[in-house]
Each structure stands twice: as structure tokens, then as C-alpha cells.
Amino acid sequence: MKARHGHARILLLLTGLLLAFSLTAQEQSIRPGINRHFVDPDWQRWVNTFERRGREIYDRRHVIVAASKLRPGMAVADIGAGTGLFTRLFSPAVEPDGTVYAIDISSTFIDNILRTCQEQGLSNVTGIVNTPVDIGLPANTLDLAFVAATYHHFEYPVQTLASIHQALRNRGRVIIIDFRRDPRVSTNWVMGHVRGNRAQVIQEMQAAGFRLVDDKPLMRTNYFLEFEKSGTK
Numbered sequence: 001m002k003a004r005h006g007h008a009r010i011l012l013l014l015t016g017l018l019l020a021f022s023l024t025a026q027e028q029s030i031r032p033g034i035n036r037h038f039v040d041p042d043w044q045r046w047v048n049t050f051e052r053r054g055r056e057i058y059d060r061r062h063v064i065v066a067a068s069k070l071r072p073g074m075a076v077a078d079i080g081a082g083t084g085l086f087t088r089l090f091s092p093a094v095e096p097d098g099t100v101y102a103i104d105i106s107s108t109f110i111d112n113i114l115r116t117c118q119e120q121g122l123s124n125v126t127g128i129v130n131t132p133v134d135i136g137l138p139a140n141t142l143d144l145a146f147v148a149a150t151y152h153h154f155e156y157p158v159q160t161l162a163s164i165h166q167a168l169r170n171r172g173r174v175i176i177i178d179f180r181r182d183p184r185v186s187t188n189w190v191m192g193h194v195r196g197n198r199a200q201v202i203q204e205m206q207a208a209g210f211r212l213v214d215d216k217p218l219m220r221t222n223y224f225l226e227f228e229k230s231g232t233k
Helices: 001-023 043-050 061-067 085-092 106-119 157-167 190-195 196-208
Strands: 075-079 101-105 125-129 143-147 167-180 210-216 222-229
Touching: 001 143, 043 106, 043 143, 061 085, 075 085, 075 157, 085 101, 085 106, 085 125, 085 143, 101 106, 106 125, 143 157, 157 167, 157 196, 167 196
Parallel strands: 075 101, 075 143, 101 125, 143 167
Antiparallel strands: 167 222, 210 222
């Protein structure tokens, strides 16, 4: 009996190892190194890049916030928060009692977002340095996941979308803003840098358990898609 129990323990251990291996091996990086510039970023350089007139998302930032339909008390994640442009705009919109999670793979970005929020008296912002496969929030935390100019930087989109799906409450929403990959309006840089077009993003989101509920024509070179959590994954 002891030997049999020992074999059972070994089998259980091997089963656990195989399961762990299958989970880590289920998705390969779709573009290794795409986020290398954000490992140790120059904060001011990216402020000058992301928060400048002439960048469509920056110029239309207040229109984007209004279209996001924020309400007091909401829990919102700014995924790929960068320099915190939308984190700081969302913060007063969900007061009182709401929370904004600034999420980024760069600790430099998160440290500076928290610093600038403190300087502006924004006390409802929580910073999270996430991994390339997980946004770092527990299940049933969020009302809205906001992803601006970041979707094409998801190195492991299947696992990342699964973590977003899990973190959202029932009927929670996802807003994705990203470059149109269309030679009629897109630069050569966008055509070479962005991996998929709007239709591909919709397809991937639907496969991840979301349904498209709105497609707002707010911008010329970027699209604005709104999804709702539609089932379990």
C-alpha cells in the first residue's frame, strides 16, 4: 500500500507538472521584443511623444473620455497606461468611491504616474506593474478595461485577454482604441508596426468571450471599439 500511495503521489506530481507546462506553452510570443523600448524608458521622451498636439488620441482625449461613459464609483483599468494621460483624466470622473488602476509593464511609467497623480491631488489611483501575460488583477474587479494604443503591443494576446475577461465583472466593458491599419489613412510606420487591423481585433475579442457593442467613428486614423463581457472562458 505504501508503494501504491507513493506511485499515486508521483503520478499527481507529474500530472501537475504537465498541466503547468501546457499552460505556459500554450501561447508563443507573437512579436518578441516589441516592448523592449519600455523596459527602462526615458520618461520625458515618452511624455513628449504621447502627450503632444498632433497625436490624434491626445487631441481627441476629452471626446474619448466622454465616449467611455464613466460614472462615479466605477473601477477602471487603464491598461498600457504609459505616461498616465488617461489615468489622470479618468480619476476625477469616477469619484467619489471609484478606483483607477494604472497598469503597465514598465515600473518607470507606473512610478511616474503615481508621482504625477500625487502632485495633482488624485488619490484614487492604484499602480500595477503587470507581466506580459496577465494584467495583475483578481477576478470580478473591473467595470471597464480601457486599452488605448496598446492592443498591438500585447505580446501574448490570448493570455492577456483571458486575464482581462477574468478581471471584469459580469457585463463589464472593454474599450479598445488603436491604429487603423489601412493604407488609405495609415502611415508606412503604422503599416509596418501594427500587427492586425480592426477586423482582426474584433475576431480575437470575440474568440476571447467578448461581444462588440459599439464602434464609434470618433477619429480618422484610430478606431474606437467597445466590447462587453459575454460569457465564461
